[in-house]
Amino acid sequence: MGKIKAMTQEWMDAYKAAIEADPEYKEIAKNWEGSVALIVNPDPDKGVPEPVYLFMDYWHGDVGEFVVCDKAKAESAKFVMTGDYARWKQVALKELDSTKALLQGKLKMKGDLPYVVRNIKVVNKVIDILGRVDTLWPDEA
Amino acid sequence: MTYDTDLSFNYYGPTKVIYGVDSSKDVEIEMGSIGGTRAVVVTDQGIIKAGLTDHIIKALGNKCVGVFSDVPQDTGVEVVDACADFARKGGADTVISIGGGSVIDTAKGVCILLTEGGSLRDYSGVQLLSRPQTPHIAIPTTAGTGSEVTNAAVIMDKEMGQKRLMVENYNIPRIGILDPKLTAKLPPLLTAGTGMDAMTHAVEAIHAIPHEPITDGLAMHAIRLLSRYLPVCVAKGDDLAARGQVQIAATMAGWAFSIAGVGNVHALAHSIGAVAHVPHGIANGILLAACMEFNLETCPESYALVAEAFGVREKGMDDMEAARAAIDAVKEFTKKIGHPQRLSEMNVTEDDIVKAADLSLGDGAIVNNPRVVLDASEVLEIYRKVL
Ligand SMILES: [Fe+2]
Numbered sequence: 001m002g003k004i005k006a007m008t009q010e011w012m013d014a015y016k017a018a019i020e021a022d023p024e025y026k027e028i029a030k031n032w033e034g035s036v037a038l039i040v041n042p043d044p045d046k047g048v049p050e051p052v053y054l055f056m057d058y059w060h061g062d063v064g065e066f067v068v069c070d071k072a073k074a075e076s077a078k079f080v081m082t083g084d085y086a087r088w089k090q091v092a093l094k095e096l097d098s099t100k101a102l103l104q105g106k107l108k109m110k111g112d113l114p115y116v117v118r119n120i121k122v123v124n125k126v127i128d129i130l131g132r133v134d135t136l137w138p139d140e141a
Numbered sequence: 142m143t144y145d146t147d148l149s150f151n152y153y154g155p156t157k158v159i160y161g162v163d164s165s166k167d168v169e170i171e172m173g174s175i176g177g178t179r180a181v182v183v184t185d186q187g188i189i190k191a192g193l194t195d196h197i198i199k200a201l202g203n204k205c206v207g208v209f210s211d212v213p214q215d216t217g218v219e220v221v222d223a224c225a226d227f228a229r230k231g232g233a234d235t236v237i238s239i240g241g242g243s244v245i246d247t248a249k250g251v252c253i254l255l256t257e258g259g260s261l262r263d264y265s266g267v268q269l270l271s272r273p274q275t276p277h278i279a280i281p282t283t284a285g286t287g288s289e290v291t292n293a294a295v296i297m298d299k300e301m302g303q304k305r306l307m308v309e310n311y312n313i314p315r316i317g318i319l320d321p322k323l324t325a326k327l328p329p330l331l332t333a334g335t336g337m338d339a340m341t342h343a344v345e346a347i348h349a350i351p352h353e354p355i356t357d358g359l360a361m362h363a364i365r366l367l368s369r370y371l372p373v374c375v376a377k378g379d380d381l382a383a384r385g386q387v388q389i390a391a392t393m394a395g396w397a398f399s400i401a402g403v404g405n406v407h408a409l410a411h412s413i414g415a416v417a418h419v420p421h422g423i424a425n426g427i428l429l430a431a432c433m434e435f436n437l438e439t440c441p442e443s444y445a446l447v448a449e450a451f452g453v454r455e456k457g458m459d460d461m462e463a464a465r466a467a468i469d470a471v472k473e474f475t476k477k478i479g480h481p482q483r484l485s486e487m488n489v490t491e492d493d494i495v496k497a498a499d500l501s502l503g504d505g506a507i508v509n510n511p512r513v514v515l516d517a518s519e520v521l522e523i524y525r526k527v528l
Contacts, residue, residue, distance in 0.1 A: 099508050100351055102267045103402060104151045105310040110266040114303060114503030 003136035006089075007040060007052045009068050011133065016056075016066040018129050025129065026061035029122045033059060034078035037069075043085040047138030058122075079111035089137055092130050098123060142357065142442050150353040154396045156290040157316045160389065162381055165280055165320035168237065169200045175276050175315050177235030180205050181228040183248040184239045185212040193282055193323050194239050206231035215414065216243040217297040218305070221250030221261045228255055237278045238314075239323075241335070242286030242421065245279045246294035249312055252277045261296065267505075270311040279314040282323045284374075284388040285335030285422050287342055287395015289317030295411065295421075304411045306505040313399075319392060321385035329375045333478040336371040337426030339363065339391035343450075344429060344471070345404050346397035348436055348443040349509040353401065357446060360397040364450035366390035368474060375478045404510035405501075406432040409520060412500035413484065417493040426480045427487075430471045431526045435519070437464055439512040444468065484528050494524035 004011045019025055040052040053074035057064030067073075074080060083091075087106050090096035099120065101107040109116070116123060159171060172180060180201055184194055189210055198205050209224045228236065228251055236255070238248035250261050252275040257264075279289035288294070294307045327335070343360040346352060352360075367390045373383035409432065410424035419427075433444060444464030448454040451470040454463040481487060484494070498521040501507060507514055514520060 103308060103351070103509075105268040108266065108268045108271075110269055112265060113267055113306060113505050114301075117505055117508055118503040120508055 003134050005141070006135045006137050007054065007068065011135065012054065012056075012066040012068060014133050015130060016063050018132050019063050019126060022125070022129055025125055028125050029058060030061045032061070032119055032122045036079045036081070037074035037077035038088065039074055039080065039082040040088055041082065041084045046085055047141060048085045079109065079116065081107055081109045083107040085138075091127060092135070094127070094131055098127060142446055144354060148353060150351065150400065152353070152355050152400055153310060154290060154399065156314050158290065158319065158392060159316065160319045160385070162321055162385070165197055165318050165323060166200050168197050168278065168280070168318065169202065169204060171316050171318065172201070172204065172235055172237070172278060175235070177276055177278075178204060179231065179233050180235040180237045181231055181233035181251075182208045182237050182239060183212065183224060183244055183251065184208065184210050185244055186210055188240050188244070188282055191326055197237070197239060197280065201237075206233050212240065212244045212247045214243055214420070215297050215304075215418070216247040216250075217299060218261045219299075221247055221254065221296060225251045225254035233275075235276045235278065237280065239280045239282060241281065241283040242288050242295075242338075245281065245286065245288040245314075246296055248277055248279065249288075249294040249307070249314075250296055251275075252312055253309070264307065265305070267308050268310060270309050272311060274309075274312045277312075277314040278316045278318065280318045280320070280323065281388070281391075283327060283331065283335040284324050284384070284391040285338035287339065287391050287398065289314055289319075290392055290395045291399035293399065297415065302415065303500055303503065304415045306411075308505070317392060319385070319388045321381045321388060324384050324388060325379050325381060327378060329378070329479060332374050332378065333371070333480045334420055334422035334426060335391075336367060336374070336387060336422070336478065337429065337475065337480055338422035339387070339394045340367050340371075340471075340474075341406050341410075341425035341429050342394035342398040342403065343367070343390075344433070344447055345406055346394065346401040347446050348433075348440050348511050349398070349402040349404050350511060351401050351509060352443070356397040356401040359393045360401075361446055361450040363390040363394040363397065364447060365452075366393075368451050372478055402509035403506045404432070405435060405507060405512075405514060405520075405523070407506040408501045408504035408510070409497065409523060411504050411506065412497035413489060413493065413524070415500060416497045417487065417489045419484065419487045419489060423481055423487065424484075426475050427482065427484055427527050428523070430468050430475075431523050433468045433471065435523050436510065436512045437468070443511065447471075482527075484524065489528065491528070494521060494528060498524060
């Protein structure tokens with residue numbers, strides 16, 4: 001299979017499948033409840049002309065809806081994380097640690113911080129899995 | 142200490158710091174320098190009774206549009222909301238805090254609400270803000286929190302039963318005024334406890350995962366100043382030179398941990414504070430050495446720096462030996478300044494530490510601890526050592 005264009009529905013489907021295929025994910029995420037939205041700020045020079053809204057539903061080790069969505073749906077998620085395209089790409093490529101990025105203000109997070117801290121292993125796991133999706137980034141297309 | 146070749150960090154410490162005996166009298170001039178015309182003063186009853194606000198309010202003259210003095214020892218979401226209402230009614234464009242950490246953190250919350258509106262409950266998250274907030278001049282009356290220069294505030298949320306950590310680079314005070322006279326009347330126990338908060342910020346900034354050379358430098362000099370001058374302040378409170386050095390150390394440690402973060406000591410101190418109301422500085426002071434022991438195998442090179450700053454690293458010691466000397470130095474230091482040694486002295490019970498151990502795992506500070514904390518039983522063991 002060739003590279004999949006980042007931040008498309010096809011890419012979200014591949015990401016969901018990669019999480020479902022991970023042997024450890026179910027156990028690590030067994031207590032996680034709630035949806036996560038990623039908002040990617042536009043960066044026309046890098047091939048992202050409009051903001052992108054991604055919605056992902058995680059529930060006790062299962063993964064539900066994984067969709068490219070509109071602003072309203074993204075903002076309805078339990079956790080909403082916002083950042084520039086270049087920052088998200090760094091996170092996906094594991095060049096930037098998500099916790100460090102949050103504390104430095106490179107990413108913003110709306111939601112219950114203690115909950116995320118308690119479940120930081122889940123966060124690290126899904127980022128780790130994202131790195132396995134063979135991605136074509138818009139600024140490399 | 143060596144740093145990784147892929148070291149990367151953002152150092153951001155934008156606060157203008159004014160230091161000097163009687164420097165708090167310059168508050169009106171400093172407010173003008175940042176374009177402020179109408180200030181709300183945030184403080185507490187104890188500070189007013191101690192006579193620490195009169196000269197500042199007088200210096201502000203008719204530019205002071207009101208004094209909010211209902212801040213408790215541990216501020217809460219509802220206090221911030223009430224204070225913001227009060228400030229809005231007065232038409233304030235600047236917030237001036239005069240007090241300890243609770244007062245300064247209240248003022249930080251107020252700055253957000255004056256700019257963004259709503260209730261503090263609407264701001265659950267990290268680095269949510271996208272623009273500079275209402276200007277804040279912080280005038281600390283304790284030497285410990287460093288809150289005058291940090292991006293962090295800790296505010297109790299009774300509904301959640303947990304202290305909420307707010308981290309916002311857009312909400313760092315514009316100006317911090319350090320006037321040694323304002324800390325000269327602090328009694329010995331409060332001096333020791335708040336001083337140990339500063340000491341803990343310094344040690345934790347060194348062991349925290351994001352530490353870097355700038356923060357290490359700030360933290361090490363903070364330890365040097367505290368180890369020399371905090372005992373003087375405890376013994377002779379009106380020594381303004383010593384008081385001033387301890388204030389400066391607290392500010393330097395604040396800059397250090399604002400960038401590097403804190404770790405398990407603060408996670409455990411916040412939690413036992415939320416459960417059993419142990420004052421923040423005292424909780425840190427009691428827990429510091431035990432938390433260092435927990436991390437010892439993971440980061441001896443960090444504690445070797447602490448030993449150097451304390452002046453206890455002897456020639457020929459390797460990092461591990463120096464790290465052990467640092468832990469002993471911390472223990473000795475707390476005894477020297479008459480600091481409480483056990484949580485039971487603060488009426489903490491076994492039940493309390495069980496609850497606090499669980500809360501600690503959700504504290505924002507725990508993610509920066511050098512040794513990964515896997516479950517509550519590990520935290521409970523640390524608490525038990527100092528119960
Ligand atoms: Fe602290």
